Amino acid sequence: MTTLDLPTMDALAGDFAGELITPDHPAYEVQRRIWNGEIDRRPALLARCEGASDVAVALRWARDHGLPVAVRGGGHGIAGHSLVDDGVVLDLSGMRGxxxxxxxxxxxxxxxxxxxxxxxxxxxxxxxxxxxxxxxxxxxxxxxxxxxxxxxxxxxxxxxxxxxxxxxxxxxxxxxxxxxxxxxxxxxxxxxxxxxxxxxxxxxxxxxLGPTVLAGLVAWSAEEAPTVLAFLRDFIADAPDEVGLMANLRLAPALPLFPEHLHGRPIIGLVATYAGPVEEGERVLAPVRALGHPVLDTIAAKPYVAHQRFLDPAVPHGRHYYWRSHRLGPLSGDIIDTICEHLAMISSPLSTVPIFSFGGAMSRVPDDATAFAHRDASHDINIVGSWLPEQAGDADRHRAWVRGFFEALAPHSRGVYVNFTSDDAQSRVQEAYSAAQWSRLRTVKTAWDPDNVFRGNANIPPLGQRDT
Missing domain, CATH: 3.30.465.10 (Uridine Diphospho-n-acetylenolpyruvylglucosamine Reductase; domain 3)
Incomplete structure (x- = not known):
């Protein structure tokens, strides 16, 4: 590990308003932890910034001393890009105004x-x-x-x-x-x-919006998953913009919400959000609630902020996570068959497979307006393996399930959402963009970061450096 001598640190501290945390600091072990417990990196310095001037000072100091940098905001990225071994973390986590x-x-x-x-x-x-x-x-x-x-x-x-x-x-x-x-x-x-x-x-x-929205979860046993996924494909294609609909596949948790006979067995759910009048939402979402034989229906009028916290318990800080993702078109019969086949093989009760539905306002923004591609796609599927820290011996099995599922869907892939890349970030980063966007991004990178200082990410290399 890089050791920073005190005279050098004193020079930085004299111009830094926040807190500087090195490995000998009593808070170091806590402060270096991020959401994904799988990531175990040891920075030489955590520069806990209080404002933009702190960020600028710490960044210039790191560059002057030839140290790599990482940037931490919420620390929620699965690949751990917010930490760097033997380098400087520009830690913004205290800047929450x-x-x-x-x-x-x-x-x-x-x-x-x-x-x-x-x-x-x-x-x-x-x-x-x-x-x-x-x-x-x-x-x-x-x-x-x-x-x-x-x-x-x-x-x-x-x-x-x-x-x-x-x-x-x-x-x-x-x-x-x-x-x-x-x-x-x-x-x-x-x-x-x-x-x-x-x-x-x-x-x-x-x-x-709100403060009250109509939202919640409807769930079915896995036997109805093909019907539910086909319904999602057809329903969302013509749904009004106010409808948000996300599928989620997993093993039913042992909670009172779910019938006891389904605990630990595969299920599928649809998380629905109606961003409009509640009475109108009752009518629009009625087909979701009437589909098949639901084992759970929690759709109700609720505060929007409560709905935004609804999925938090499924992905707490400190668990170990590993995922792979594809952007998909409409859910064809082959895609549905593949999803259902791999749901049956799920390896951990903590793993989940959310399927996010596109369309509406986001799809009507021209591709060249921003650096976000494939707006005409229908879905993102994120295959999330998860396990407890004490279950590290099972990690390879859980990762193998994720990779097998991912590879089976590869023939249907229409790219990737850059925020859903993980250990494949460098090999897949170009798939997140169109060819025109990639070319333009490299030009912007060359103008603003020609030395690739910000490379601890799904990296876009400057022109003149090897393409990923």
């Missing part, structure tokens, strides 16, 4: 803010934006990759709501990016990940 301007219908959020902070502050004024499916996901990582969520069919992706941002660039400068300032950078950060700088502040446009 979130402020709503109800007159302008905007929210400004710092780079360490979580979905929960944006949801809570926005809903205080009856406003919302697409902010992800898990409330403890960081708004920065979510947005920089695109930003899918329950509201994307009505409100577009998170990047579609982004109006401006503050960025610390590779040379330590602090700049604004918007449709009128540094427009090439603004295009790149909307889908290109953390390749171009550290975004320390985001300003999003909000839309009226």
């Amino acid at each position: 979130t402020v709503v301007d109800p007159a302008a219908r905007t929210v400004s959020a710092q780079g360490g803010a979580l979905n929960a902070h944006v949801d809570r502050e926005s809903q205080a004024f009856g406003l919302a934006m697409t902010s992800g499916y898990i409330s403890h996901t960081g708004i920065a990582g979510l947005t920089l990759g695109g930003g899918i969520g329950h509201l994307m069919r009505r409100s577009g992706l998170a990047i579609d709501a982004l109006r401006s941002c503050q960025v610390v660039t590779a040379d330590g400068s602090i700049v604004r990016a918007s449709e009128t300032e540094n427009t090439d950078l603004f295009w790149g950060v909307r889908g290109g990940g953390g390749n171009f700088g550290v975004v320390t502040d985001f300003t999003f446009e909000l839309q009226p």
